[in-house]
């Protein structure tokens with residue numbers, strides 16, 4: 302935070318505050334790491350004066366940045382000089398509620414560390430069109446690939462990122478650049494959006510995905526799917542590492558997900574519903590699209606690739622399940638268990654995306670193999686299945702695209 306403090310303090314010394322005698326400096330850290338600063342600029346006509354946060358935001362936008370990840374204000378206190386109501390709203394245009402906001406005294410003492418959400422629990426939003434942060438994200442993606450419209454979203458999980466290397470790439474974006482996007486933190490999850498073609502079909506591929514167990518709020522997991530939909534995708538292919546609950550589906554098998562049991566104890570749609578995105582009470586019948594599944598089965602048959610199928614139990618993790626939990630899941634009808642696909646499939650259905658779910662079996666679930674499941678095995682077995690998975694997707698994609 303010292304870099305922000307230094308930038309805000311310098312800006313404060315340059316403030317133009319002859320009427321109030323109350324100079325203020327503000328520094329903002331953009332998602333790229335760049336720091337911009339501003340100071341208050343008063344005017345003899347009082348309403349024309351500008352707060353430090355507002356001038357810093359002007360500098361941020363002029364520098365080509367679109368997202369603020371940390372803010373610090375320096376002014377004489379106490380009490381701490383928090384951003385005014387107008388500047389809280391200004392910040393909300395380029396940050397989400399979790400934005401850390403610090404207020405320091407001129408001697409560098411931190412008087413307050415809070416978040417934008419605490420300062421402004423309800424930000425003003427337009428009543429039509431996508432959320433402002435998603436508009437920013439879409440703008441960013443479109444700026445990188447102006448006439449590209451993906452047909453499929455492809456979401457790749459643990460150890461499966463190598464599939465993205467098979468795309469003819471048009472543009473790569475670090476998901477940390479994308480406003481509103483939850484950033485994956487797990488090893489094996491890279492956090493890249495690759496735009497390109499796979500088997501000649503335009504695809505937006507998320508290499509790495511966020512999970513509930515990382516602490517993301519459930520509704521944040523819907524954001525990547527909504528972005529894919531707003532970019533133009535008609536369907537999403539969700540690929541996840543999964544554990545197998547049955548002896549007939551061994552490690553390194555590929556398995557079509559035919560339905561799910563949601564054991565996450567939560568749902569990405571909990572919270573206020575935005576009717577512009579989807580209905581309050583979406584149904585989940587045939588969530589894993591039967592027509593798309595049939596195409597994949599045909600492609601597997603053509604290639605001589607064995608394709609299992611089963612019901613997936615969504616489990617939050619990060620612990621693998623206990624053997625007793627696995628016995629329970631089996632009794633209740635699950636064939637596979639995984640930590641990622643279920644919330645994504647629900648969010649995809651809600652926003653109108655068709656869904657194909659593909660599990661890459663990395664292990665027998667807890668209690669079904671001599672050794673306990675572990676993450677290294679997940680990554681290694683997922684990677685070992687990559688070539689078969691890529692061949693299957695490449696063979697199926699043109700026909701899948703014709704189904705949409």
Ligand code: HPA
Pocket residue numbers: 542543544545616621622638639640663664665666667674679
């Ligand atoms: N359990 C839950 N998630 C998983 C597993 C498992 O055994 N393997 C890969 N993802």
